Amino acid sequence: MPLKRRALLAASLGAAVPVVGRAAPEPIRVGWVTALTGASSAPGIGFDRGVHFAVDEINAAGGVHGRPFEVVTRDTQGDPTKAVNASVELISRQKVVAIWGPVNSGEALATTPLVARSRMPSIHPCVIDSLIDPKKYPNAFRLAPANVQWEAAVRHYCLDIVKAKKIAIVGDTTGYGTTATRDSVADFQKAGANVVYHDLIEATKTDVTSDVLRMQDSGAEVVVPWSVTTGLLARLLNVRGARGWNVPFVGHPALGSGEVKKLLEKPAYWEKVYLIGYRSCSYDANGKLPARTQAFVDKLRGKVELVDTSLWWISAAYDAMRLVVEAIEKTGSTEHEAIIGYWNTLKAYPGVYGNYTFTPQEHNGYPTDDVVMSVANSFRDGAYALAPGYT
16 A cells, blocks of 8 residues: 555544543542531531532632642531541541541540541641640641630630639530630639539539529529530520629630520520620621631622621631642642641741641641630621630
8 A cells, every 4th residue: 555545544543443531630638527507516517518619719810730629528426436437438448648637626636546546647726735745746737726825815805805603514415525625724723713513514404404504503603604505505505694693704615606685585685795806807896807817708798698696617617728728839738747837837827817836846737816705796797806805
């Protein structure tokens, strides 16, 4: 066959062969473990909004090194066993590059040792102090305050600003509530306070009248609740209000949740309620947020609902996704050790929720001075006004 004819035949045959498109790049997956349903789901719902806003923003900008960024979510319903099972599945089957969550300390107590054995990069906002230990858990990082930082802010407000002498401390019976209540009682006593009442209450208990009566009979001048369960917190506030017992409630951030507001029998029952907050998510005396936070809120408008959740939950989750992406982009790797190694070098990383600093010896990244108390019923766009007494 002449060369010219052979070339024409080859060309005609080639034209008949369908062109196969290039395979889509494999997504970079991050695991997201949280309670999205159940009694302790309020924080998870708020964090979830921040997760998906960040992921959508990252992918709209081209993903990570041209690869789509994907979140693989598992709902634990607040059950530590389900959290463990979800973590195992994310690590072994989904091949995620990092895990964000759980956001409930009771669940994190169960998952942290397991995740550490796989050297999986883990970042969470859970406050129980023992969850962060660079020697035992070199893979685990905290981007929110530790409970010791929360407790310090609460004690300072109760003892130095409210000037209370008699303290009631209560928690729910979850792993978090039990540990936080125990530690809070011990630390108030070390500070010289008179803890006149402390107890644990089942999160699902429908009638807490007897519990509030015991607090009142103890002569408590302030109540410090440690629970993420908004239903329980609302029931305590409803009984306090119905009895006309006008003592402050000072404690867990869930006190300011929109879920609590929905469950209150009267708006007045949200008065004299002060929750742990953050300067980054607090209005100043002129009703303004910090410039970085305001810019973030402006981006959220029309895309993320803010009327029924806390801004710090959304902004912390947004920062968590950004920290994973930052590590991959800077190191060019999705390997566990690369991500962990990069996080260990962060110094005042400028997130929305806070400036994070990590070292190989310190995996608590949130600045203590930024933990403050806020006014629960001042809620606007997920943020709160600083509680009375701060300058």
